[in-house]
Amino acid sequence: xxxxxxxxxxxxxxxxxxxxxxxxxxxxxxxxxxxxxxxxxxxxxxxxxxxxxxxxxxxxxxxxxxxxxxxxxxxxxxxxxxxxxxxxxxxxxxxxxxxxxxxxxxxxxxxxxxxxxxxxxxxxxxxxxxxxxxxxxxxxxxxxxxxxxxxxxxxxxxxxxxxxxxxxxxxxxxxxxxxxxxxxxxxxxxxxxxxxxxxxxxxxxxxxxxxxxxxxxxxxxxxxxxxxxxxxxxxxxxxxxxxxxxxxxxxxxxxxxxxxxxxxxxxxxxxxxxxxxxxxxxxxxxxxxxxxxxxxxxxxxxxxxxxxxxxxxxxxxxxxxxxxxxxxxxxxxxxxxxxxxxxxxxxxxxxxxxxxxxxxxxxxxxxxxxxxxxxxxxxxxxxxxx
Numbered sequence: 376x377x378x379x380x381x382x383x384x385x386x387x388x389x390x391x392x393x394x395x396x397x398x399x400x401x402x403x404x405x406x407x408x409x410x411x412x413x414x415x416x417x418x419x420x421x422x423x424x425x426x427x428x429x430x431x432x433x434x435x436x437x438x439x440x441x442x443x444x445x446x447x448x449x450x451x452x453x454x455x456x457x458x459x460x461x462x463x464x465x466x467x468x469x470x471x472x473x474x475x476x477x478x479x480x481x482x483x484x485x486x487x488x489x490x491x492x493x494x495x496x497x498x499x500x501x502x503x504x505x506x507x508x509x510x511x512x513x514x515x516x517x518x519x520x521x522x523x524x525x526x527x528x529x530x531x532x533x534x535x536x537x538x539x540x541x542x543x544x545x546x547x548x549x550x551x552x553x554x555x556x557x558x559x560x561x562x563x564x565x566x567x568x569x570x571x572x573x574x575x576x577x578x579x580x581x582x583x584x585x586x587x588x589x590x591x592x593x594x595x596x597x598x599x600x601x602x603x604x605x606x607x608x609x610x611x612x613x614x615x616x617x618x619x620x621x622x623x624x625x626x627x628x629x630x631x632x633x634x635x636x637x638x639x640x641x642x643x644x645x646x647x648x649x650x651x652x653x654x655x656x657x658x659x660x661x662x663x664x665x666x667x668x669x670x671x672x673x674x675x676x677x678x679x680x681x682x683x684x685x686x687x688x689x690x691x692x693x694x695x696x697x698x699x700x701x702x703x704x705x706x707x708x709x710x711x712x713x714x715x716x717x718x719x720x721x722x723x724x725x726x727x728x729x730x731x732x733x734x735x736x737x738x739x740x741x742x743x744x745x746x747x748x749x750x751x752x753x754x755x756x757x758x759x760x761x
Contacts (some may be wrong), residue, residue, distance in 0.1 A: 461488030495650025528672030563634035584645035
């Protein structure tokens with residue numbers, strides 16, 4: 376991939392996984408494509424979530440929650456950035472950016488190639504049936520205005536094909552993070568316990584299943600010592616409801632999180648639905664075993680009995696059974712196996728290489744198009760499967 380390629384990333388929100396994705400990718404894309412050629416459109420209240428990215432690379436828009444005004448401002452900021460930067464690749468992140476920006480770009484600015492990453496299909500979440508069907512139809516229609524759709528897991532790719540999105544528009548690019556762990560915060564309070572030390576990292580909302588973990592911890596008070604890093608974003612949460620063996624630590628920075636990861640015996644990811652689960656590969660990088668439900672991409676990431684424990688059904692009872700199964704495993708050895716799997720499959724350098732190839736492919740389509748859209752010639756999914 377030659378340097379000088381201009382890429383514009385657009386997101387309606389970056390808090391959480393998308394910020395991690397962009398922060399990990401940025402140094403690699405900047406080094407490959409040239410400083411000043413990798414730019415971003417993000418909400419102003421999330422600007423701080425992008426770290427070590429220069430201000431002149433970021434266009435912000437004001438946003439007061441998720442509403443029509445905020446989406447219009449995102450679109451306005453995007454068109455301003457597109458006119459100014461004239462990017463080769465416009466890389467859209469998540470469903471709201473994909474919904475608003477794709478039709479307008481297709482009508483108003485055909486020079487750029489549009490790459491879209493849903494980071495988990497909206498129709499895969501817990502919603503009403505009508506809402507799900509409308510979302511499926513919308514994604515199918517908009518897929519025809521997209522040069523390539525980046526799926527972060529095989530389950531996401533399979534879901535897209537089930538909806539009817541053409542296979543030649545889809546490409547599997549696993550999320551990755553740096554092999555180098557962030558520095559551990561030396562001021563972390565020591566975590567001393569004779570029980571299994573279980574760590575949860577994430578938002579305290581229904582999707583993340585923290586309530587199922589608390590229920591399991593309450594029932595297994597003699598076996599588990601649980602720490603929760605995070606805070607409620609959507610639902611309200613009462614600290615007084617916690618059993619004695621569960622501690623709520625609130626939000627923490629990356630260095631503090633790494634220090635807590637280091638002390639834990641096991642990482643719990645009890646999500647009800649999950650497109651990928653970056654916490655899983657952060658746990659594997661720290662050589663920690665994972666307990667999770669068999670949903671979304673988690674069965675692709677976690678090998679049951681080898682790098683963690685997978686529970687077959689989303690319930691507190693199955694989670695309790697999973698913890699009981701974990702007591703029969705050599706958790707340190709399971710964690711080491713997870714680290715080996717991480718280095719093989721989820722290194723950010725591999726994500727960057729594969730994504731660069733996607734960009735090269737769609738740009739090659741632009742030069743070889745003669746009225747008809749060129750067929751996809753690459754076969755990325757086979758490259759990334761273990």
